[in-house]
Amino acid sequence: MTEQLRFDNKVVIITGAGAGLGRSHALMFGARGAKVVVNDLGGDTAGGGKSSAAADKVVEEIKALGGEAVANYDSVEDGAKIVQTALDAFGTVDIVVNNAGILRDASFQKMSDADWDLILRVHLNGTKSVTQAAWPIMREKGYGRIVMTTSAAGIYGNFGQANYSAAKLGIYGLANTLAEEGRAKNILVNTIAPIAASRLTETVMPPELLANLKPEAVTPLVGWLAHESCEETKGLFEVGAGYIAKLRWERTQGHIFGSDRPFTPENVAQKWAKITDFTDSEHPAAVAETFGALSRAMSQKSLGGNEFIDLDVATREELVLESSYDERDLAIYALGVGAARDPMDDDERKFVYELGDFHALPTWGVMPQSNAMLEQAKDGGLKLPGMNYGFDRVLHGEQYTEVRGPLPKSAKLKHIFKFKHAYDKDPHAVVVFGVSTVDEHGDEIVYNEMTTFVKGAGGWGGERGPSADINTPPDRKPDAVIEEATDVNQTLLYRLSGDWNPLHADPAFAKAFGYDKPILHGLCTFGHVGRHVVKAMLGNDPRRFKSIKVRFAEPVFPGETLVTKMWKEADNRVIVETSVKERGKVVIKNAVVEFYDEIPVRKAKAAASDAAPVAAAEPGKVMPQDVFAVIADHVAGHPDLAAKVDTAFQFKLNNPESNWVLDLKTGSDAVREGIADKADCTIELDADLLHTVVTAPLADVQKLFFGGRMKVGGNVMASNKLTELSVIDPARYEEAMARRLAS
Known part of the structure; x- marks a missing residue:
């Protein structure tokens, strides 16, 4: 008691x-x-x-x-x-x-x-x-x-x-x-x-x-x-x-305007939601804690700005948005930037046909963060940290997009927007935001920098910023030129990828902005240019594409012809300039595209973001490396297979993700993990179906294909040659698997 x-x-x-x-x-x-x-x-x-x-x-x-x-x-x-x-x-x-x-x-x-x-x-x-x-x-x-x-x-x-x-x-x-x-x-x-x-x-x-x-x-x-x-x-x-x-005082995080910069009741009204937001509240218990908050305010000298651009807020805060995409989004985007006009063109069908050797266009890397921002804008306007203006003042000035490797075919993403620069071009302004896009494992897959020209937002006395032209074409003939007409309904097709701005669809809206008719989205022209470079410089294989930086110089009207000129400066760098043939106007200038020396390979990830990498086999479970080890033993014991099959296969496995090569054509390093230099046939499926493809009768493999559980790209008929591997005796296969698991 x-x-x-x-x-x-x-x-x-x-x-x-x-x-x-x-x-x-x-x-x-x-x-x-x-x-x-x-x-x-x-x-x-x-x-x-x-x-x-x-x-x-x-x-x-x-x-x-x-x-x-x-x-x-x-x-x-x-x-x-x-x-x-x-x-x-x-x-x-x-x-x-x-x-x-x-x-x-x-x-x-x-x-x-x-x-x-x-x-x-x-x-x-x-x-x-x-x-x-x-x-x-x-x-x-x-x-x-x-x-x-x-x-x-x-x-x-x-x-x-x-x-x-x-x-x-x-x-x-x-x-x-x-x-x-x-x-x-x-x-x-x-x-x-x-x-x-x-x-x-x-x-x-x-x-x-x-x-x-x-x-x-x-x-x-x-x-x-x-x-x-x-x-x-x-x-x-x-x-x-x-x-x-027990009760206690509670205080919001508040907002610091800065002690050396005047602010108005209107500024207070603009920040009222933040001033009164108790989401991340604190609980002061002494007078010193009030003085501490005031001291922070007094110590933060204002970086300047005006009613449109608050540099203090922009430098302190960041915006985080989320989005996701899948193969359908990639295919619609590719069509929106002019891909696969000829459905018989094998080289461009890969960007729109998910059942084949499917690839994402690298310029898609700008779309997820753009779409997330546009979706947010539907609910209450553009809300980039410190930016107090709407779309009515904005023109897209420059765009830089860097992909960290071939883009996945689907992903759940988080986009972190961080302010980088604001230049005072009185009476206008130029604002630069960097956007890091990470996947569900926390790995960055794309980095973007978007430069926006903001009408009437300058005049606070800030830096004017750089003015010299960069990435100018050399004084010689271009190494490659692609001429391609846009469709008259190009804007209506492209806007299905998420850019709903009526400037590109509504004639009356376009006239209010001073244009005779809707103009092409700047990022639609951007996508055309990126695709032209992939075609001319990478043989329509986008996997070595690293980055693209462009400056938007003039609008393009749907139906006009784009002429993209390319100058190769080094093995991995190309200067680009695009003009409109009908008007002779340069529409994309100061542009450069860079390539990777080799195709980047993404590391395989576990199903959960905090799980261990799947490189190590799980006890009692057959892993891809086990299957390919048995295949390697079989190939080594049957030297006649190469002559019979004469095909280089690329296996793209999901759940977990990994890439494997089965090269029965060149005869060197026939079975290995990685990306083939040139594959005749690409096969994509879940890892746990791999044993069916390499050991089961052709009818069973075809069931996977027609059931949508296996995708085949490149030379589809060559996939039938995998039946040569079915000579592996099932009993011996199981025995080999058992030995590997036991070891």
């Missing part, structure tokens, strides 16, 4: 102890060994009258319990007299419970000065008077426990109690300061906000509610806060009906 908390030889003063909460507290202390000073003026709830009966009765009740108590009938405004009673009777003071109070309720409009003054005198001044008289005694002895009584009206406000609320919240403020001043002397100060049946609540609460709000449900908290073993100080507690909870 828990040992009872005792107050033997402790002297406690309880104000307003003649009834209700005070009486309950007094009886508890008296029963637990304390020497109690029962203070009560004996007046009514409005502060009128005086009587010794209430205090005397409680003293007798304590004595009947075997305790010690004396009565005091002074007003709490005469705190020194109350404390002197304790000194005369018991020689000291250890505990003060400030409980006394009265009511003078009236609406603020009708409240008299007398109503106001009396409430503050009794509650706030009375609490101060009693506590101040006991304070030097507690300081001298190095011990004290003080419990203040506030109310919900003081904490939250309550109609008709302006005087009472002000006094009660004042008591809480007094308690907080005394807690700080008394801490070093072991004087602990706490505050309760009780809800209980008393003379003060019986006129404002219905009887059935009062019946459940017994004072005895508040007193245990007072007993604990007043005990020598309690170390709590500066606490605020709501208590009543068996419920106790």
Whole structure:
């Protein structure tokens, strides 16, 4: 059984102890060994009258319990007299419970000065008077426990109690300061906000509610806060009906405008949602924490800006958006940038036909983050950090896109937008944001930099930025030229990839912007140019494509002919310029495309982002490396296979992802993990179906293909030659697998 908390030889003063909460507290202390000073003026709830009966009765009740108590009938405004009673009777003071109070309720409009003054005198001044008289005694002895009584009206406000609320919240403020001043002397100060049946609540609460709000449900908290073993100080507690909870101040993260930069009410209105957002709130407990926030504000010198561009916010904050895509999105995009106009063209069908040797166009890398931003804009406008302008001011100036390797055919992505630069081209501005796009494993697959020309947003006195042309074509004939007409409905097709801007579809909207008809999306022209480079410089194999940077110089109208000229500067760098044939206007300038020396290979990932890599075989499970090890043994033992099959296969495995080569054509390194230099036939399927492809009859393999569980690209008929591997005896295959798993 828990040992009872005792107050033997402790002297406690309880104000307003003649009834209700005070009486309950007094009886508890008296029963637990304390020497109690029962203070009560004996007046009514409005502060009128005086009587010794209430205090005397409680003293007798304590004595009947075997305790010690004396009565005091002074007003709490005469705190020194109350404390002197304790000194005369018991020689000291250890505990003060400030409980006394009265009511003078009236609406603020009708409240008299007398109503106001009396409430503050009794509650706030009375609490101060009693506590101040006991304070030097507690300081001298190095011990004290003080419990203040506030109310919900003081904490939250309550109609008709302006005087009472002000006094009660004042008591809480007094308690907080005394807690700080008394801490070093072991004087602990706490505050309760009780809800209980008393003379003060019986006129404002219905009887059935009062019946459940017994004072005895508040007193245990007072007993604990007043005990020598309690170390709590500066606490605020709501208590009543068996419920106790601690309250604390809460503050939002707020917004820092900066102390050296003027701001307006309109600026405050723009940031109001952030100023009032408690999502990542903090809980200050001392004045120093307020000064700390102000110090941060004063230390952050403004970088400048104006109503359109807030450089302080832009440099501090980032935007994170999410999106996903699949093969259908890749195919629609490829069609939107002019791919596969000739459906018989094997080289470009790979960008639109997912059942073949399917590849993503590398310029797709700009689309997921663009689409995520456009989707957000549907719900409330463009919301890049620190940017306070809409699409009506924006022109896409430059674009840089770098892919970290061949893009996956589907992905769940997160895009992190971070501000990089803002240049003041008064009266306009140029803004650059970097966007890192990571997959569900946290690996970056694309990095973009988008440069935006913002009309009328300059003039804050910032840097003008670089002005010299870069990536200019050399003074010689281009190494390659591709001429290609866009379709008259090109914008309507391209916008299916996510760019819904009506400038590219609505003639009336385009006219409002000064164009005779809708213009082609800049990123649609960007996609055409990237595809031209892949075709001319990479033989339509996009896997070595690393990056593309362009400057948008002029708009393109649907139906116009693009002429893309390419100058090869080095093995992995090409200068590009694109013009419109009909008007002779350069539309893409200062452009450069870079290639990887070798095709980057993505590492295989586990199904869960925090799981271990799948390179190591799981115990008891056949892994791709096991299957290909058996195939390698079989090929090595059958040198005639190469002549029979004469085909280089590329296996692309999913779940987990890996790439394998089965080269029965060149004869060198026939079975290996990686990417083939040139594959005749590409096979894509889940890893757990691999054994079926290389060991089962042709009919079973065809079921996988027609069921959509296996995709074949390149020379589709060559896939039938895999049946030559079915000569592997199933029993020997299983035996080989068992040996590998056992080892």
